[in-house]
Amino acid sequence: MPLDTILCLDTSGSMAGRGMRELKRAGENFLQGVQETARECNLKENVGVVEFGKNERIVQPLTNDYGKVKRAVDRLEAGGRTPMASGLLNALKEIVEHGGVITVAGKPLAPRIILMTDGVPTDDKGESDEAKVQVLKTAAVFGPIGFKEVGLPHPIPIACVGCGDCDPELLGAVAKLTNGMFVQVDDVEQLSTFFKRQVLLIRFAAKFADDMEQLTSLLVLRQFMKALGEAVEEAEAEAMLGMLLGMMGMGGEGNREVKGLPPLGTRVRRGKDWKWGDQDKHSVGTIIEHDKENWEIGRASCRERV
Numbered sequence: 001m002p003l004d005t006i007l008c009l010d011t012s013g014s015m016a017g018r019g020m021r022e023l024k025r026a027g028e029n030f031l032q033g034v035q036e037t038a039r040e041c042n043l044k045e046n047v048g049v050v051e052f053g054k055n056e057r058i059v060q061p062l063t064n065d066y067g068k069v070k071r072a073v074d075r076l077e078a079g080g081r082t083p084m085a086s087g088l089l090n091a092l093k094e095i096v097e098h099g100g101v102i103t104v105a106g107k108p109l110a111p112r113i114i115l116m117t118d119g120v121p122t123d124d125k126g127e128s129d130e131a132k133v134q135v136l137k138t139a140a141v142f143g144p145i146g147f148k149e150v151g152l153p154h155p156i157p158i159a160c161v162g163c164g165d166c167d168p169e170l171l172g173a174v175a176k177l178t179n180g181m182f183v184q185v186d187d188v189e190q191l192s193t194f195f196k197r198q199v200l201l202i203r204f205a206a207k208f209a210d211d212m213e214q215l216t217s218l219l220v221l222r223q224f225m226k227a228l229g230e231a232v233e234e235a236e237a238e239a240m241l242g243m244l245l246g247m248m249g250m251g252g253e254g255n256r257e258v259k260g261l262p263p264l265g266t267r268v269r270r271g272k273d274w275k276w277g278d279q280d281k282h283s284v285g286t287i288i289e290h291d292k293e294n295w296e297i298g299r300a301s302c303r304e305r306v
Helices: 018-041 066-074 084-098 129-140 168-177 188-208 218-227 234-247
Strands: 003-011 045-053 056-063 102-104 107-109 112-117 158-162 181-184 285-287 294-296 301-303
Touching (some): 003 084, 018 045, 018 066, 018 188, 045 066, 045 084, 056 066, 056 084, 084 129, 112 188, 158 168, 168 181, 181 234, 188 218, 188 234
Parallel strands (some): 003 112, 112 158, 158 181
Antiparallel strands (some): 294 301
């Protein structure tokens, strides 16, 4: 039974031209890497494609016919706004209907979502706090706090890659809610590097699944990546390893909601009892953790007493 991966891709108007060309190139390189992993490691991968832009749809259901997936990516066209929440909902629908958890060396390996965007989410009113809230609420159902409610067999991590005018705080929150990861690239040309590393992460899992000491070693992961031509910085490698262990059921409890506190994803503003200065510029934030009392604000993360 193959591993399931959904590519959830931003095809809004801002991706037109060079952005779409680089996205398609990254997608093609990803598929080539998936095929190599299947041949070399005997670990096949089903790949599905979801787009969010002028079209909000499942472009290609999960399949290991990589020619179909490539043709689906090649047909993508840029246009419209950035309905990110809709993209995540379609990814959820595809996994619930056709995805599943596989076993590698006796360990579970859950599906994953790879979310790529170059902008901020929008809704019918354009860019808004509500559009961000909907993305966070949707992301939460993939994570430890909501996966059972929507019929998922296991929490599903979201690996986010952002470029251009993306909202790094929002994407970081999506990653945190789902035990996933977030990487911001400076240029769309770097998308291929991100996608390649996602391929190699699964190859790493296939190689070391029966050796817990090496599977959980950050040093071993970085050495593995370097041997295959990828010099991964420690922070990114740590995020990759954390996501992989989450996919294999070893990611800990994750972001559990605490009874009596506002739900994760709630938009909040500090009240009269705030005593930590003006570090948040009195802006609106989003609760992304209860256990550490963190919330996301304009361009920083600070501690909020709730």
